[in-house]
Amino acid sequence: MVNLSPDTDTKSTWSSGYLYDSPTIRCFSHIHAWQLSGIAVMPTVGTMQGHLGMDAYQSRFSHEGEVAEPGYHKVHLQEYNIGVELTSTTRVGFHRYTFPRTDSAFVLFDTGAYLAHGPTEHSEVRRVSDREIEGMAVMGKTIRRPKETPVYFVARFSKPFAHFGGWQDSTRLTQAVNRLGGKHAGAYLHFQMTDQESLLLKVAISYTSLANARSNLEAELPHWDFDRVHRESTDQWNAMLGRIRVEGGTEAQRVKFYTDLWHSLLGRRILSDVNGDYPDMTGPRPQIRRVALDAQGQPRFPHYNFDAWWGSHWSLNILWSMVYPEIMDGFCNTMVDMYHNGGLIPRGPSGGNYTFVMIGDPAVSFFATAYNKGIRTYDVAAAYEGLRKNAFVGGIRDHAGYEHRSPAFGGGMQYYETQGWVPEGIGGPGGHKDGASMTLEYAYQDWCLAQLAQALGKTDDATLFRQRAGNYKHLWNPATRYMHPREKDGSWIADFTPVVDAFNTRGFCESNAAIYTHYVPHDMAGLIRLFGGAAAYSAYLDSCFIKGQPLGFVGANKKHASTWVDYGNQPGTQMAHLFNYAGKPWLTQKWVREVKMAFNDTTPYGGYDGDEDQGQMGALGVLMAIGLFEVDGGASTQPFYEISSPLFDRVEIKLNRQYYEGERFVITTENNATDRPYIQAVTLNGKPWRQNWFSHELFQRGGELHLRLGTEPNKKWGTKPPPSLSAPAGRR
Amino acid sequence: MVNLSPDTDTKSTWSSGYLYDSPTIRCFSHIHAWQLSGIAVMPTVGTMQGHLGMDAYQSRFSHEGEVAEPGYHKVHLQEYNIGVELTSTTRVGFHRYTFPRTDSAFVLFDTGAYLAHGPTEHSEVRRVSDREIEGMAVMGKTIRRPKETPVYFVARFSKPFAHFGGWQDSTRLTQAVNRLGGKHAGAYLHFQMTDQESLLLKVAISYTSLANARSNLEAELPHWDFDRVHRESTDQWNAMLGRIRVEGGTEAQRVKFYTDLWHSLLGRRILSDVNGDYPDMTGPRPQIRRVALDAQGQPRFPHYNFDAWWGSHWSLNILWSMVYPEIMDGFCNTMVDMYHNGGLIPRGPSGGNYTFVMIGDPAVSFFATAYNKGIRTYDVAAAYEGLRKNAFVGGIRDHAGYEHRSPAFGGGMQYYETQGWVPEGIGGPGGHKDGASMTLEYAYQDWCLAQLAQALGKTDDATLFRQRAGNYKHLWNPATRYMHPREKDGSWIADFTPVVDAFNTRGFCESNAAIYTHYVPHDMAGLIRLFGGAAAYSAYLDSCFIKGQPLGFVGANKKHASTWVDYGNQPGTQMAHLFNYAGKPWLTQKWVREVKMAFNDTTPYGGYDGDEDQGQMGALGVLMAIGLFEVDGGASTQPFYEISSPLFDRVEIKLNRQYYEGERFVITTENNATDRPYIQAVTLNGKPWRQNWFSHELFQRGGELHLRLGTEPNKKWGTKPPPSLSAPAGRR
Structure with missing residues (x-):
């Protein structure tokens, strides 16, 4: 719930928070979550400038002496000669400020500040005692979060403040007050400090009430031992990150690996209080x-x-279901609760609301993977009911991007239901109205729903949705040999090219035909048949990677639609793994390694190219680094992992025994080096293993996968493709 | 929190709820509190008519077979042949409906209905399962409650309903829904019932959230044993009402007594959930x-x-502090919390808000009485701070009736502070802008604050406010010999008469000069001096009672200002007790008995004349019946009780030992009869007692007061008046 860190930049959805090269710290705020922000705090010395805003009271800082670790941030405010240390419990931010000797120490609560996403509509602060204040701020509506959203806080200081004051309408209050509020409001606490005196500050938040903010504070942080909280936070992060232990590789690879893994855990922001509200x-x-x-x-x-969840079937769904099943379970519970509350399983649970960001129903792959891997501690019947509803007119698929409670539906489901594909130019509310992307995603999502139906014994539904899963074929144009968007009259759109220059192209959502043509995760055998067989498909796919490599496997100037391979956005992040399905696993081994090496920057200037998307890109990096993937997202009734070559000598995955039978699954390599990506031979639990995949059933029992690597491909190993839709289920 | 009972009448602040002679029951609703109402439920048989409103679905009923007791109501709906029984826990209403055999049994949740005070702005209902629904309703603003106020509910049935449906905008929904909401919305549950089959329904409410409504349900009523809840509720009421046990008197007097006592407990409505929210x-x-x-x-x-609390110093303050100190303590806590929250001690805590109903700061007498009787389990420093603030410009006194967050103040405190009295025609916001009533009430309230200051060792404040307590003298006009309202220029208002024909008269709040002239509870000695001595005063006061008796001691046609004695409204309910201060206690004994006999109706047609005001008139009746009173409200640093003649042979008051030392205080009489009101002799704890009052200190230790009564006054007993402001404090 609390994510306390410095804010160098504000007033932007995409470029606020901590930007490494920004010269100043504007405040330390407590949320930094998707569509949510709030409670900016800043210690200063000298004239009180809170009412003048962050441009006035911000402070220069340098990275010298700065420490930034999970659970701890230390930085020095040069303007004020104040040392700042930050740590937190789940719901309470903990600040330690070391001041110079001064009669004019201030701690500003700039509750009305514009932090990110949009302005704060209203805020209030009240003096509770000479050590405690409380208040709230109301985040204004955004295009993605359609309701004003309050955040409440209770803050306690380790020593009494001499004076409480503040501002309203950006104007400093001159009279003595015990409370204040309105637009552009905030409070300051005035202290006298001796040299190098530490001031501790605890700030608890809640999205439901002041009472719960106070309960969160008292339940999680009853004491004043900053170092203990720092230590406990470090321990907690080590326990979570320690679920995967890697050995070997370079220092930079290990730094990158744990940075990726840390990212994969950042999206699980909590809205509920200690008592569950x-x-x-x-x-x-x-x-x-x-x-x-x-x-x-x-x-x-x-x-x-x-x-x-758009695209999470190639990242978080796989990683969380393997390593953090309890997180996946929690998200399933959240989404089922939202179904009970609002009548729809969300595209992603956001601020307690539907955001209708992007397209489709990516929650269905999330649930199918969870359920089929045995993650089921939620109301499964309600989940299925809601996911089935999503697959028809009026469900979540039918709410295209940013469409909120519109009386019409903009997701094209009336077309999809009647003709099996969504044309271009469908009109209606919402953005991202790309018929080809919708069709391809809906077909995969139908297959996921079929897998869930099958597992639940709903065989009629399973048959229905398995049939609909073949709908991707409606877009295959044998003339262009691409998934080719269609007009309402059924004709192929004119002026078609597989890559284009604009950010968004007709038919495709943040991508292009070159990339979306591979978007058949559930029936690679079928796609390969359309291409004329494995040889033709793998040759074409290889050519895409060859063309994409000089651009670093991302679009030029971040234009996703301008290239043949795009690891800067979700729709094509499975592509390197598709050679496994075309009888050429060594090309998967090669291109996974090449992509991984292209994303090897551990400085603040690289790492991800574009929107990291709540840990999705981090999770993808982890999966590529450990050499396991699931092109179908893990949603099938008998999930399995496809093998590529890991970066490390040893990868030990600690299994969560509340869900899985084994204690650990270990992946070891011999003869591993950056230039030796090719699998020579594999054993699983000591026995030779000839296929390029193994089942989740074996994974969850624990065991050891051993790979011998080399500089040249072993073209005999793993050439039989993993199962896909066209293969009878029994063969898996 | 829950007060579940039949609603025969709706859409009125003053005439909604259960009116005995109304022929129909419109619904059973769950709140029935001051400014709060909500969650109307009605079982019906036959065509579903919920969307047509209560005029359509109401049912005739008769009083035959009806049972109405504290904690239980049983009534038969003739229209539908449904037996209805109601009971409750603190926060959960429990319904038992006995249906005829029918395929068309419906339970209507008319959540959008206009019940009392004002329309419902919005409501929502959601089907949770086939046995549970949940929802909320938003009460619109009223002149007294300036914010929309939501109430949440969770309802569970003992058997599954066959169908969930409802209406919006008074239109029945034809499609299947799981939720509905908006204006004029409601839900129905459809059941098939066999003959005489019982359907149980639990409805929990909360003013904070659905989650808390559900927690209230689960904490208070986890089972389905209706008879057990009925029994426990009866036991709880018996325990509360049994704090005073009376013997002797007539059956009607005892019925009236416990009806009064029950009323005195009805005002303590609870807003907080099981968890304290x-x-x-x-x-x-x-x-x-x-x-x-x-x-x-x-x-x-x-x-x-x-x-x-307007006027409660002559009713609830006395009774609660004697018998239910824990309730008084709880109210003090509530008001201190509101001071912390909103910066003002309220005139009365209402719906979590300030209502600014009536005038003055009646909370100060409430607190002074509580504190000086040892009821102190709250933040006393904050209470004093808030009460002191109330005594100056900008405090609660300065918000005259219904004035909400006005930038100006309408309570006349700038006049009171500078010249010691409030003139007429002061202008500014708010209603009830009566300078004479304000002046008289403020003077008494200053004295209460002085008593609290004195007890807290704040001697400067005690001196200041004791001095201000003499401000009533500014209104004494020696020419008219009344408290005479004054114009801004200081002149006495023209066309002055002590009683008038209108409801509200210039200068006085819901009363007149005849009655308010006696409003000097804290300095009866001073008032008597203004009248020229005890003989003159008691003769005049006696003449008022003689004139008032033919009207039953109330105003003609409920016009409070039209008479000389008004026991139908607060400002004059001490008058019969004032003879005790004028050396003629036998006239107190006489007129208290006469007033008590005038209010002896135990049918549904009499009992109280006018607004019972949340138990104030009931509490007054109890005090008159047991023969104890406190003209100064009990606020003095050494509180004492004045003696009149009780109605009963024996009155046993069980003391709350968490506050008081003794186990019980007993009042016994001998030779008591309706026509023998006169005290002949008194003993206290077996020793002769010659004064007409005794201290709270003696009361709280427990003991026995014994009175011998007779048909003629004993004019020797008790002629020395109780202490009042003009007497040195030490003499008490």
């Missing part, structure tokens, strides 16, 4: 609900916040 | 706060709702 924004009026409690009265899972 | 409406945005918890994490006191 969370804001339900799905209805016409905001309501406070409580998550399910266990027999001890403790919340079984928190209520989570996230962006849309 | 309550809505704080004092600020610009509603917020949820939590009351203080004890070491076990349980709320120390609930957050209460009430009307203004």
Whole structure:
């Protein structure tokens, strides 16, 4: 819930927060989540300038002496000669400020500040005692978050402040007050400090009430031992990151690996309080609900916040289901709660509301993967009911980007249901109205739903949705040999090229035909048949990578649609793994390694190219580094992992025994080096293993996968493709 | 929190709820509190008519077979042949409906109905399962409650319903839905019932959230044993009402007595949930706060709702401080919380907000009485700070009736502070702008504050406010020999008469000069001096009662200002007790008995004449019946009780030993009869007692007061008046 860190930049959805090269710190704020921000705090010395805003009171800082670790940030404010250290519990930010000797120390609570996403509509602060203040701020609506959203806070200081004051309408209040509020409001606390005296500050937040903010504070942080909280936070992060232990590789590769893994855990932002209360924004009026409690009265899972799951079947769905099944379970619970609350399983649970960001129903792959891997601690019947509803007119697929409670539907489901594909120019509300992307994603999502139906014994549904999963074929144009968008009259759109110059192209969502043509995760055998067989397909796919490599496997100038391979956005992040399905696993081994090496920057200037998307790109990096992937997202009734060559000598995955039987799954390599990506031979639990995939059933029992690598491909190994839709289920 | 009973009448602040002679029951609703109403439920048989409103679906009923007791109501709906029984826990209404055999049984949740005070702005209902629904309704603003106020509910049935449906905009929904909402919305549950089959329904409410409504349900009513809840509710009421046990008198007198006592307990409506959460409406945005918890994490006191305390110093302040100190303590806690929240101690805590109903600061007498009787489990320093603030410009006194957050102040405190009295025609916001009533009430309230200051060792403040307590003298006009309102220029208002024909008269709040002239509870000695001595005063006062008796001691046609004695409204309910201060206690004994006999109706047609005001008139009746009173409201640093003749042979008051030392205080009489009101002799704890008062200190230790009564006055007994302001404090 609390993510306390310096804000060098504000007033932007995409470029606010901590930007490494910005010269000043404007404040330290407590949320930094998708569509959510709030409670900016800044210590200063000298004239109180809170009412003048961050441009006035910001401070220069340098990276010298700065420490930034999970659970701890230390930085020096040069303007004020104040040392700042930050740590937190789940719901309480903990600040330690070391001041110079001064009679004019101030701690500013710039509650009305514009931090990110949009302006703060209103805020209030009240003096509770000479050590405590409380208040709230109301985030204004955004295009993605359609309701005003309050955040409440309670803040306690380790020593009494001499004076409470503040500002409203950017004007400093001159009279003594105990409370203040309105637009552009904030409070300051005035202290006298001796030299190098430390001031501690605890700030607890809640999205439901002041009472719950105070309970969060008292439950999580009753003491004043900053070093203990820092230590406990470090321990907690080490336990989470330690679920995967890697050995070998270079120092930079290990840094990159754990940076990626850390990213994969950043999206699980919590909205619910210690007692389980969370804001339900799905209805016409905001309501406070409580998550399910266990027999001890403790919340079984928190209520989570996230962006849309769009594309997560090639990243988080795989990684979380392997390593953090409890997180996946919690998100399933959150989404089922939202179905109960608002009547739709969301595209991604965000701020207690539907955001309708992007297109399709990516939650169905999330649930199918969870369920089929045995992650089921939620109301499965309700989940299926909601996901089935999403597959028809009026479900979540039918709400295209940013469409909020429109009486019409903009997701093209009436076309998809009647003719099996969505044309271009469908009109109606919402953005991202790309018929070809919709068609391809809907077909995959139908297959995921079929897998869930099959597992639940709903065989009629399974047959229906398996049939609909073949709908991708409606877009195959044998003339262009691409997935080719169609007009409403069924004709292929004119002026078609597989790559284009604009950011968004007709038919495709943030991508192009070159990339979306490979978007058949559930029936690679079928796609390969359309291409005329494995040899033709793999040759063409190889040519895409050859063309994409000089651009670093991303679009030129971040234009996703301008290239043949794009690892800067979700729709094509499976492509290197597709050679496994075309009888040429050594090309998967090669291109996975090449892509991984292209994304090897551990400086603040590289790492991800574009929107990291709540850990999706980090999770993808982890999967490529450990050499396991699931092109179908893991959604099939019998999930399995495809093998590529890991970066490391040893990868040990600690299994969560609340879900899985084994203690650990270990991947070891011999003869590994950056220029030796090719698998020579494999054993699984000591026995020779000739296929390029193995089942989740074996994974979850624990075991060891051993790979011998080399500089040249072994073209005999692993050439039989993994199962896909066209293969009878029994063959898996 | 829940007060579940039949609603025969709706759409009125003053005439909604259960009116005995109304022929139909429109619904059973769950709140029935001051300014709060909500969640109307009605079982019906036959065509579903919920969307047509109560005029359509109401049912005739008769009083035959009806049972109405504290904690239980049983009534038969003739239209539908449904037996209805109602009981409740603190926060959960429990319904038992006995249906005829039918395929068309419906339970209507008319959540959007206009019940009382004002329309419902918006409501929502959601089907949770086939046995559970949940929802909320938003009460619109009223002149007294300036914010929209939501109430949430969770309802569970003992058997599954066959169908969930409802209406919006008074139009029945034809499509299947799981949720509905908007204006004029409601839901119905459809059941098939066999003959005489019982359907049980639990409805929990909360003013903060659905989650808390559900927690209230689960904490208070986890089972389905209706008879057990009925029994427990009866036991709880018996325990509360049994704090005073009376013997002797007539059956009608005992019925009236316990009816009065029951009324005195009805005002303590609870806003807070099982976990202590309550809505704080004092600020610009509603917020949820939590009351203080004890070491076990349980709320120390609930957050209460009430009307203004206006006049409660002659009723509830006395009774609660004697018999229910824990309720008084809880209300003090609630008001201190509101001071912390909103910066003002309220005139009465209402719906989490200030209502600014009536005038003055009646909370100061409430607190002074509580504190001086040892009821102190709250933040006393904050209470004093807030009460002191109330005594100056900008405090609660300065917000005259219904004035909400006006930038100006309409309570006349700038006049009072500078010249010691409030003139007429002061202008500014608010209603009830009566300078003479304000002046007289403010003077008494200053004295209460002085008593609190004195007890807290704030001697400078005590001197200041004791001095201001003499301000009533500014209104004494020696020419008219009344408290005479004054114009801004200081002149006496023209066309002055002590009683008038209109409801509201210039200068006086819902009363007249005849009655307010006696409003000097804290300095009867001073008032008597103005009248020229005890003989003159008691003769005049006696003449008022003689003139008032033919009208039953109330105004003709409920016009409070039209008479000389008015026991139908607060400002004059001390008058019969004032003879005790004028050396003629036998006239107090006489007129108290006469007034008590005038209010002896135990049918539904009499009992109280006018607004019962949240138990104030009931409490007054109890005090008159047991023969104890406190003209100064009990606020003095050494509180004492004045003696009149009780109605009963024996009155046993069980003391709350968490506050008081003794176990019981007993009042016994001999030779008592309706026509023998006169005290002949008194003993206290077996020793002769010659004064007409005794100290709270003696009361709280427990003991026995024994009175011998007779048909003729004993004019020797008790002629020395009780202490009042003009007497040195030490003499008490």
